[in-house]
Amino acid sequence: MYPVLSNEQLAPDVHRLWIEAPHVIRKRRPGQFAILRISADGERIPLTIADVDHARGALAVIVQGVGKTTRQLNRMAPGTAVLDVAGPLGRPTDIHPGSRTCCIGGGIGAAVVYPIATGVKAQGGYVVTILGARSRDLVILEDDLSRVSDHLVVTTDDGSYGRHGLVTDALKALLDEGAVFDEVVAVGPLPMMRAVCEVTRPIGLRTVVSLNPVMVDGTGMCGGCRVQIGGEQKFVCVDGPEFDGHQVDFDELASRLRAYREQEQEAAARYDEECASADMWAV
Amino acid sequence: MAKKITQKTKTPMPCRDAEERSHSFEEVSLGYTLEDARREAERCIECKNQPCIAGCPVEIDIPAFVKAVADGDLTRAFVVLSEKNLLPAICGRVCPQEEQCEKVCTIGRKFEPVAIGRLERFVADWAAAQGLEAEGVRVAPTDKKVAIIGSGPAGLTAAADLARRGHQVTVFEALHEPGGVLIYGIPEFRLPKSIVAREVHALERLGVEIKTNHVIGRTFTIDELFTELGYEAVFVATGAGLPYFPNIPGVNLVGVYSANEYLTRSNLMKAYRFPESDTPMIRAANVAVIGGGNTAMDAVRSAKRLGAEHAYLIYRRSRDEMPARKEEVEHAEEEGIEFLLLASPTEILGNERGRVTTIRCQRMALGEPDASGRRSPKPIPGDTFDLAVEVVVFAVGQGANPLISSTTPDLHVNKWGNIIADPETGATEKKGVFAGGDIVSGGATVISAMGAGRRAARAIDSYLAQGMTDGA
Ligand SMILES: Cc1cc2nc3c(=O)[nH]c(=O)nc-3n(C[C@H](O)[C@H](O)[C@H](O)COP(=O)(O)OP(=O)(O)OC[C@H]3O[C@@H](n4cnc5c(N)ncnc54)[C@H](O)[C@@H]3O)c2cc1C
Ligand code: FES
Numbered sequence: 001m002y003p004v005l006s007n008e009q010l011a012p013d014v015h016r017l018w019i020e021a022p023h024v025i026r027k028r029r030p031g032q033f034a035i036l037r038i039s040a041d042g043e044r045i046p047l048t049i050a051d052v053d054h055a056r057g058a059l060a061v062i063v064q065g066v067g068k069t070t071r072q073l074n075r076m077a078p079g080t081a082v083l084d085v086a087g088p089l090g091r092p093t094d095i096h097p098g099s100r101t102c103c104i105g106g107g108i109g110a111a112v113v114y115p116i117a118t119g120v121k122a123q124g125g126y127v128v129t130i131l132g133a134r135s136r137d138l139v140i141l142e143d144d145l146s147r148v149s150d151h152l153v154v155t156t157d158d159g160s161y162g163r164h165g166l167v168t169d170a171l172k173a174l175l176d177e178g179a180v181f182d183e184v185v186a187v188g189p190l191p192m193m194r195a196v197c198e199v200t201r202p203i204g205l206r207t208v209v210s211l212n213p214v215m216v217d218g219t220g221m222c223g224g225c226r227v228q229i230g231g232e233q234k235f236v237c238v239d240g241p242e243f244d245g246h247q248v249d250f251d252e253l254a255s256r257l258r259a260y261r262e263q264e265q266e267a268a269a270r271y272d273e274e275c276a277s278a279d280m281w282a283v
Numbered sequence: 284m285a286k287k288i289t290q291k292t293k294t295p296m297p298c299r300d301a302e303e304r305s306h307s308f309e310e311v312s313l314g315y316t317l318e319d320a321r322r323e324a325e326r327c328i329e330c331k332n333q334p335c336i337a338g339c340p341v342e343i344d345i346p347a348f349v350k351a352v353a354d355g356d357l358t359r360a361f362v363v364l365s366e367k368n369l370l371p372a373i374c375g376r377v378c379p380q381e382e383q384c385e386k387v388c389t390i391g392r393k394f395e396p397v398a399i400g401r402l403e404r405f406v407a408d409w410a411a412a413q414g415l416e417a418e419g420v421r422v423a424p425t426d427k428k429v430a431i432i433g434s435g436p437a438g439l440t441a442a443a444d445l446a447r448r449g450h451q452v453t454v455f456e457a458l459h460e461p462g463g464v465l466i467y468g469i470p471e472f473r474l475p476k477s478i479v480a481r482e483v484h485a486l487e488r489l490g491v492e493i494k495t496n497h498v499i500g501r502t503f504t505i506d507e508l509f510t511e512l513g514y515e516a517v518f519v520a521t522g523a524g525l526p527y528f529p530n531i532p533g534v535n536l537v538g539v540y541s542a543n544e545y546l547t548r549s550n551l552m553k554a555y556r557f558p559e560s561d562t563p564m565i566r567a568a569n570v571a572v573i574g575g576g577n578t579a580m581d582a583v584r585s586a587k588r589l590g591a592e593h594a595y596l597i598y599r600r601s602r603d604e605m606p607a608r609k610e611e612v613e614h615a616e617e618e619g620i621e622f623l624l625l626a627s628p629t630e631i632l633g634n635e636r637g638r639v640t641t642i643r644c645q646r647m648a649l650g651e652p653d654a655s656g657r658r659s660p661k662p663i664p665g666d667t668f669d670l671a672v673e674v675v676v677f678a679v680g681q682g683a684n685p686l687i688s689s690t691t692p693d694l695h696v697n698k699w700g701n702i703i704a705d706p707e708t709g710a711t712e713k714k715g716v717f718a719g720g721d722i723v724s725g726g727a728t729v730i731s732a733m734g735a736g737r738r739a740a741r742a743i744d745s746y747l748a749q750g751m752t753d754g755a
Contacts (some may be wrong), residue, residue: 207607217457255636
């Protein structure tokens, strides 16, 4: 069992949980993820290790409650525990010391970008971060990211906070102003990552994206996480999760991500109902 | 002086009704009664040359245990069995006996061989019900620490043997449950998971520590096991877990699975109980499984149990060449699996949502025997057919998982990625590191993995005893 040490809400439906798992953080490096399972009938879900605390032997995960398991996680109180945490999984981010990097995090993607930005900064890099969300209340990790960034731009789709517009607008503006980057790291919803890649492709700016396909084992055993990178088959859990964005087949990934949409909705709806009736009895 | 044969055919195995079981994950074979077992054991003619012993990869004294069953002395039968085989309840269920002990059985030359596998299972189940455990040597504890990577049959066997020799053994397992293929691959209806759990508990009682959720290569590298955690020897038994997909259009459509994924979802994650369990899988009316081995049989029979109206098995050779256990092929047929032999997929077609709708196949004819001695299939030009399916499962073999080899530069692998190890001792070129099971041999059998675990345990024991002077 892996105890939940704290659970803090960062935005509606988005929580940061600190979970004790000393063996997983010992060798963990930025870019890696863990696989969690809450209980005996639970599914295995991959979550980026957003932060580590060696003193407490704990890792932070930032969770958006989109399905049953993530909603369950977000309701877990300190003192409860999850059944399994395995990791660290995936290859660490390939950080080039001193690199000028533009880190772009859209929505929950900020949770993946934060450890990468931290790693780049720690290696003497120059970090410009673009943090995007639909609206003000969905902006997460602004303080954390501003600490590890030389420059931080916040954008919201509706203009309720920061710059009005999409992350790609901010990126274009930076490039127009003459900003020079060795590479871009973009993590967020697929359409966002794809749009960033379309901005950087014509100018040949190396762009790394972090992919989040459906996974089961996370060790390369099942092939469920396979994607096409430059026409070659790769397993995201062992070969990734980060890949050259200009080589990714986003259409295929999008349809594979929808594989279990109906079952996921069914499970989430059942869970919400159970919670609602449990809450009703609690009062 | 050899006895006379009492019965020409094997005593039948009581089984669940085929129609009933094709909807259920309960074990298919029910096992012999004592009466069945004694009747079957009586069939052994006690021939002088005892070819069955050499036919067994771990050289169980089969005539002795069969004789004990015939005499009704089941304790003695179990003692003989467990001298050589740590996991008889499992092997009795999953060994390809028709290729091993039963293949060379003397009466099998004229009649059906003695049902050695069924007798093995009977004795093991009886012993478990009595709470008997394998004795084995037990010596005073040493202070030597050994790490085993992987908890499949190779790892479990090596762990038990090393613990009995007094060493402190830790098994590191990447998944959340120990057992390897026995847990994630082979379905409940063929090997109940309670049997695997029983063996794992027996190990824990021997003092073996099992650490799940530890992915070696990531959580720790092999070098770190030595330098930071103080292990003095490491046995790599990580299996053959890297599924192959054929290089044909459509393999990444939604609804295309590797058998590993399909079976892991169903067995390990219990997706057949969704939504009570949280892991989903696509439940389709029409499922095609590609392959002819045990893995393919397990997948296609699972598909039927998951509700498929049509569960097809597509295999490029003919029935005789199927590598699966004969009993499984027969059971599959009884359960209504539709065999499409001498056919091979060339393309998978999907709809606008990227989901599988059709599998296109090429019909084949058998040509000359190839290097493996099996007749190799050749396409019949222009002869193709389409089959409407929503799920396609590939069970066309596996390669070696590179997690360990890629993080252990001085551990050498062959061109298929399998670790190079001495077949007698499991010793690799890296000092203190031994390897065995599917990671060395490529996909093989439970019993061969066990045999490798046992040989490696012996070698590791002497390596540790010699003060680690050689073994490199
Ligand atoms: C579906 C299926 C059906 C089969 N049916 C039969 C049958 O009927 N009869 C038969 O004899 N054989 C059968 N086989 C083959 C048989 O199961 C294998 O040959 C045997 O299990 C190999 O044993 P092993 O110990 O080498 O590896 P495995 O059983 O594969 O176990 C390896 C273990 O190591 C773990 N691991 C891998 N990498 C790491 C890592 N980096 N760190 C930590 N742990 C790791 C894995 O999670 C796994 O638990 C079948 C195989 C499959 C897939
Ligand atoms: S999640 Fe199974 S291979 Fe990647």
